[in-house]
Amino acid sequence: MRVLVTGGAGFIGSHIVTALTAHGHEPVVLDALLPAAHPAPPPLPDARWIHADVRDRGAVAAALRGVDAVCHQAAMVGLGKDFADAPDYVGCNDLGTAVLLAAMAERGVRTLVLAGSMVVYGEGRYDCPRHGWVRPGPRAEADLRAGRFEPPCPECGTPLAAGLVGEDAPADPRNVYATTKLAQEHLAAAWARSVGGRAVSLRYHNVYGPGMPRDTPYAGVASFFRSALARGEAPTVFEDGGQRRDFIHVRDVAEANVAALEAAADGADAAPVGALTAYNTGSDEPHTVGEMAAALAEAHGGPAPVVTGDYRLGDVRHITASSRRIRERLGWRATVPFAEGMTEFARAPQRAAGLRPDPVP
Numbered sequence: 001m002r003v004l005v006t007g008g009a010g011f012i013g014s015h016i017v018t019a020l021t022a023h024g025h026e027p028v029v030l031d032a033l034l035p036a037a038h039p040a041p042p043p044l045p046d047a048r049w050i051h052a053d054v055r056d057r058g059a060v061a062a063a064l065r066g067v068d069a070v071c072h073q074a075a076m077v078g079l080g081k082d083f084a085d086a087p088d089y090v091g092c093n094d095l096g097t098a099v100l101l102a103a104m105a106e107r108g109v110r111t112l113v114l115a116g117s118m119v120v121y122g123e124g125r126y127d128c129p130r131h132g133w134v135r136p137g138p139r140a141e142a143d144l145r146a147g148r149f150e151p152p153c154p155e156c157g158t159p160l161a162a163g164l165v166g167e168d169a170p171a172d173p174r175n176v177y178a179t180t181k182l183a184q185e186h187l188a189a190a191w192a193r194s195v196g197g198r199a200v201s202l203r204y205h206n207v208y209g210p211g212m213p214r215d216t217p218y219a220g221v222a223s224f225f226r227s228a229l230a231r232g233e234a235p236t237v238f239e240d241g242g243q244r245r246d247f248i249h250v251r252d253v254a255e256a257n258v259a260a261l262e263a264a265a266d267g268a269d270a271a272p273v274g275a276l277t278a279y280n281t282g283s284d285e286p287h288t289v290g291e292m293a294a295a296l297a298e299a300h301g302g303p304a305p306v307v308t309g310d311y312r313l314g315d316v317r318h319i320t321a322s323s324r325r326i327r328e329r330l331g332w333r334a335t336v337p338f339a340e341g342m343t344e345f346a347r348a349p350q351r352a353a354g355l356r357p358d359p360v361p
């Protein structure tokens, strides 16, 4: 297959390019090299590539020539600095997706795999012993300040048990980025209905691994911890370190994209025509942020993490989802164990700011 990978110069996109090539496909990259993602120019993708913005309809239409499927990774990621970033997020992520889908409609490309995100769920799944499945709202600042990090039952205030969210859980995007990721799915679903396309959204969990951007306001927490360790400083862990997440290695995410592209292009039931099918894409092995910091510190040879009790308003306490659907329908599962992946990530050589490591085979 010839596959257009938007955002193919980015962290996840560059691993997808490597994986597609390894599976005998032909990736074509379209990337605008956003300065926020690339403070310095990245190594050029090992593929034909086009320096353009997904909002540029002419460039996208040209890039789609001879393409069988699109793997849409291009997006502005992270929480941004403040609400003033909202037009940029909506522009890149939603206008960009609309322009891409319109060009695909015109060019007759009917297969799409979208980089979804678990941020569409808001908080994770919680069960109250009395009220069953409940959905706590955003945590109050007074509670966070007092160190009450676990959201209580909204009905009775009882402590809750955290569980795994399934794909059919109601969406609850809590910030601009999450809103744009959810809108991307709705746009893709509307496109699939309208043109008879097949769309898959892989709702990634916390992706980490070689090539992860570091020290930008957009980088993930694993990246901050690693940078602190590289400076000889202790990683600082917010709240009490008990926040549960699902850390998924970037090579596993790249393989999930290949599996989804192949299934959708083959007309498999896993990607029915005229619809968007969402798949949680995680390791199914939740760990706390404190455990991650400890694993990185140990592999690096110290210093040990420090738990600060600080917090950020809007952070969710626990967000872990079940990835059973993707295992059952796409036959994909995560293969990189947590300890091994974190050790590799902790020990991989540091790169000059903004430079990405060469794609890992």
Ligand SMILES: NC(=O)c1ccc[n+]([C@@H]2O[C@H](COP(=O)([O-])OP(=O)(O)OC[C@H]3O[C@@H](n4cnc5c(N)ncnc54)[C@H](O)[C@@H]3O)[C@@H](O)[C@H]2O)c1
Pocket: 006, 007, 008, 009, 010, 011, 012, 013, 030, 031, 032, 033, 034, 037, 038, 052, 053, 054, 055, 072, 073, 074, 075, 076, 077, 091, 092, 093, 096, 115, 116, 117, 118, 181, 203, 204, 205, 206, 207, 208, 213, 220
């Ligand atoms: N990293 C994670 O943990 C994570 C989790 C869930 C979802 N995602 C999604 O995965 C995708 C890839 O994220 P990443 O972590 O590799 O981020 P990244 O910033 O490393 O890569 C994104 C790439 O898209 C490009 N891009 C952004 N806007 C563009 C535009 N308008 N036109 C053309 N190119 C554009 C950037 O230049 C960059 O190379 C995104 O859609 C993101 O929402 C990432």
Ligand SMILES: [Zn+2]
Pocket: 128, 129, 130, 131, 153, 154, 155, 156, 157, 158
């Ligand atoms: Zn209750």
